Structures are given as structure tokens and as C-alpha cells.
Amino acid sequence: MGVVVLLALLASGCVSTVLDVDNKASQPIPAALLAEMSRKSMSPSAPILVRIFKQESELEIWKRDRSGQFALLKTYPMCRWSGKLGPKTREGDRQAPEGFYHVNAGMLNPNSQYYLSFNLGYPNRLEAALGYTGEALMVHGACSSSGCFALTDEGVAEIYAVAREALRGGQPAFQVQAFPFRMTAQNMAKHRDDPNFSFWTDLKRGYDIFEVTRRQPRVSHCGRRYVFDMEFQGGEPRDPLAACPPAVKGDDPVVARRTEADLLAMQSMVENGTALSAHAYVDGGMHPSFRSLLERSGEQTLAKRTSLSSVPISRPSAALADPHSPRE
Template sequence: MLHSIRLLAIGVLAIWLSGCVSSVLSVDTKATQPIPAALLAEMSQKSMSPSSPILIRIFKQESELEIWKQDRSGRYALLKTYPMCRWSGKLGPKTREGDRQAPEGFYHVTANMLNPTSQFHLSFDLGYPNRLESALGYTGDALMVHGACTSSGCYALTDDGVSEIYAVAREALKGRQQAFQVQAFPFRMTPQNMAKHRTDPNFSFWTDLKRGYDSFEVARRQPKISYCGQRYIIDTDFAGGEPTNPLAACPPAVSQPNPAIASRTQSDMQKIDNLASSGAALTAHFYVDGGMHPVFRDILRKSGEDALARRTSSLSAVPVSRPSAGLADPHTPGN
């Protein structure tokens, strides 16, 4: 009898101790949350699986992030578009630490670049500087896509938004995809937008980005990115394999992008020239310090920065970055 009581007491103590440990050492499960049921249903409807590859596109001017996912045909289809609450800097690439510029270019994100312990809920590192940017001497690190509504060179969504993106990326990287491509653009690379910025010093750089944009728009497959001649080269194979020095002249090409993609780019460039020469291009957007999707700007304008911070982050200590600039941008020169 005494032995039974002792065993019962030990069992109760073990249960009590395990309860203590789990409460004291509780694990934050935000990084392991499943893909929401509504998004899984959307995948199923579009013939996608949770483990199929993804590709992400970011557009500064529109303040939008898109997740594309490979369907059963092997082509990518749009899964969902997320409004971004904040990005900082101006249109154009990031070149140095502290310039507040959010990067533009082509990046590849592996599983070890997902950050489950981000100070802004969850995040993933873009991998800036990439090989080309490093060769050009560009500086900066830890350029992220994360939650909340604050940015100093990053792309900030809401906590809910980044949670969904994180879960989708995590499951894709658990599948057969070793890294997913992120394409970060100043704006949607339409002839109209390009013509608006025809005189911008970054126009040549943006023309290179547009070739990657056109490749994906036409083929709905991840473009192959190479680096040589101090620029991005899209969907080209070279004699002797991939160039190893992004600053050196490109070696002879043994294959070129498919004719449909080249035709799209050539046609759009002609439209850009026509729009610019006719004066039909509208006024370009300019920024003092980054942009904000209209849905968030409306909340900021009507309810104030504290209300926007509460709507976008579970952490009350994360304020909206430079809210006055968020309200002012984009602007036209002289205004």
C-alpha cells in the first residue's frame, strides 16, 4: 500500500514538473504554423501542391509582393498578392550600407536564410549583396522581407502577411526546391512605366531587369540569371560554362533567350521610345523615403501611426517608420 502511494506521488510530481517545464520553456511556434486552410484551398484549385516550387516578385512603386507557385504543368501561376506596408529609400538599387535603399535585382533564398527569431515577427534574408553587387563593391547586409511596418532598407509587410509567406516558402524548401528566386523591381516593367523614367540614371540597369521580367512574363518559368560584363544576363548559356567574374566581359554565347521573349523585349523597347518621343509618358513617381501601399496609407491618414502599428504588428513596441514620409510619398518634383 505504501509502495503504491509512493508511486502515485512520484507520478503526480512528474506530471507537475512536466507542466512547469512546458510553461517556463514554452516554444514560440510562429515559424511552424501550417499554411492557412484558405490558401491551401487556393493551391488545390490552381493545381499546386504545398511542396511545389515558388518564385517571389516585389514591386516598389506598387508596394506589392507576389507569390507565384509552380502548377502541374510545370509553369508558374500567381498564388497571391500581398500589400507591403513599408519600404524605404527611392526607386533604384541599393549600393551602400546606410543609404536606406531597399534592394533591386535577382536574389536566391535558401532554407538557412529563413529567420524564425526575427525582431519583426518572421523574416527571410534576400541575400544582398548578390554576386554581381559584391563584385561592384556594393555594401550592406541583413536586407529582409519581414513583418511590422518599419523599414531601413527592408521590405515590410504585416505580421499576418509575412506569416503566410514564410509558411509557403518553408514548405516549398522542404520539397524539391533548394532555393527560391526573388525578383525585386522598382515598378511593374511596362512600357508606360519605363517611359516615365526614361531619363533616370538607373534606366540602363532597369533595362537589364526588364529582360528578366519579360522572360518570366512570357515563359512563366524561372529565368536563368548569369553575371558578366558588370550586368545581369538572362537565359543565356556560355561557352565554357557560367562566367566566374561578374566584372569581366561575357564569354561567347552558345544559346540565347527564346525568340518569343526577345520579341517581347524588343517590342516593348520600341513602345518606350515612341512614348518618350511623343511626350505621351505621364509624370514619374519620386520618393523622399520609400512607399506604402494605399490601403495602409489610408489607415495612417485616417487613424494615425499608433493605429497602423497595431494593425500590422503584434509587437506594440514596433512603430511605423517615418510616417510623415509614408504620407507624403510618392510625390512630384516641386510639390
């Protein structure tokens, strides 16, 4: 049956026909991606790190190279995410999560209804302590989302293979950093009046550490927030809701300078009137490349291009209302 489906899709010109529907979880890393790893001095078994950006509808795979730092391997356009900018707080709010997560081998799902997937582990320790509810928030295939990040079958197949080999290579779990947007001074200024701004300022500290050092930040929780790379008297905080204990060491001065420079730039943009105004999402976003195809050819064509089983596009009218259109 799988061969029949594959041949039918091949005849239709579907971009996902390179996929093996019977052995999807064991497919090797594509040769072109292996060549890119080699060019960038990366091993297929080296650790990875994932960054997700809602506003830009992009997912990045970073991989540790021979220098010991992480380098960007590939950026994948996301076909669909749901909700608005901001964290997920309750079951049924349609929000895709924002925060720091860790994915181990047991969280890879080879039997997903959306081709392949991995569970982000929402709610994480901090979110659970804050009383946030919901479960099974995934990165998966197709172009349909109800709180998840959908990447197309072909995209998730590559990511799944890269993650599988890193975990087999000895990485206990890979970190996923999910952000509302690329946390530049311009974007922070743009969203300065959002009720989530304080939370996003917290996330930005972890973002800045990775941007400056190209190493994975160590994530802790206390005082109802994330804390990064901190060593505390008496060991790691046990209660994310309790006040943070005294720190043994302060922030990395290079990272602190980056954060301070962005703060000053943001303040300058606000004061001189060059900060842009934020847009409101109807229900999630879609990468401009997929939105262009949706506008041009319709939802059935996009479904065929993003899913072997032609999973329907979720809320196509809302995707077309995404304020970050190619024309902006």
C-alpha cells in the same frame, strides 16, 4: 505571456490575432490559402518564386502548378519599404535592394525582431563584385523599414509558411526578383531619364522572360550586369566584372519580340508626348491600403493592425508623401 498578449490583441480587434506567437515559425499554411492552391492545381510542396515591386508596394508569391509553369498564388500589399527607386549600393543608404536573389532554408529567420523574416542574400554575387556594401536585407513583418521590405506580421507569417513548405519539398532555394516597378512600356517611358535606366533595362530582360514563359529565368553575371538564360562557351562566367564570353545560343525569339514591342511602345510614348513624368520619393513607399488607414486613423492604429507587438511605423510623414497615392 504569449497567451496574455494574444488575448489582449484579440480584445483590441488587431488583424494579426490569428497568429500564434509561441509557434510562429511552425504555423501551417492557412486553410484558405491551401484551398486556393488546390483550386489552381498547386501542391503545398511545389516550388515558389517571389516578385517584389517597390512603386506598387506589392509582393507576389508564384507557385509551380501541375502544368510545370509558375502561376500567381497571391499578392501581398507591402506596408513599408525605404529609400528611393534604384538599387542598394552601400551600407546606410536606406535603399531597399533591386535585383535577383536566391533564398535557401538557412536564410529563413524564425527569431526575427519583426515577427518572422527571410534574408534576401544582398549583396549577391554581382553586387559584391561591384563593391556594394550592406547586409541583412530582409522581408519581414511589422510596418518599419530601413532597407527592408515590411509586410505586416500576418502577411509574413503566410509567406514564411509557404516558403518553408516549398523548401521542405525539395526546392534548394527560391528566386526573389526585386524590381523598382512593374516593368511595362509605360513605366519604362516614365523613368527614361533616371540615372538607373540602364540598370533597369537590364532587369527588364529577366522580367520579360518570366512574363512570357512563366518559368524561372536562369541568372548569370558578366560584363558588370545580369545575363539571363545564356549558355556560354567554356561554361558560366566566373568573374561578374569581366566581359561576357561568346554565347552558344541567343535570346528566346518570343521573349525578344516582347522586349522589342515594349521598346517601340516606349519610344512612341516619348515621341508623341504621352509618357508620364516620374515622381521623386521622400523616403520609401507604402501600399495605398495602409496609407489610407494611416491618414484616417493615425500611426498608432496602423501599428496595432500590422504588428503583434505594435512596432512603430517608420517615418510616417515620409510614407504619407509617397507620390503614388490612392488619388493619383
